[in-house]
Amino acid sequence: MYKITRKDFYTKKEMKKGKKRHWGFTCPSCKEKFSSKSHTEYCYCEEHLTGPLDEISILCSVDCVFDYLKSLSIDVDGIIKEHNKMMDKLYELDRE
Ligand SMILES: [Zn+2]
Secondary structure (H helix, E strand, O other): OOOOOHHHHEEEEEOOOOOOOOOEEEOOOOOOEEEOOOOOEEEEEOHHHHOOOOOOOEEOOHHHHHHHHHHOOOOHHHHHHHHHHHHHHHHHHHHO
């Protein structure tokens, strides 16, 4: 168990190149299309922290991840605060 930061809400992944077919998505935040042609990496939203997301949880950039979560009324800073408060408590219990 460990404390979390905003960085734990997403994972950057590399676009897979060299496949026969290019693949792409429409970013649910900025509505831009992004693909293995136009981007070298994308962001995957960590649903174990946010709870299940409506549609796809693949976005074109880190900014879009947080804009998207905001648009879903997911309180990222609140989740971080709650989680880390719990971690502090567990740590205290461990020491007793
Ligand atoms: Zn985007």
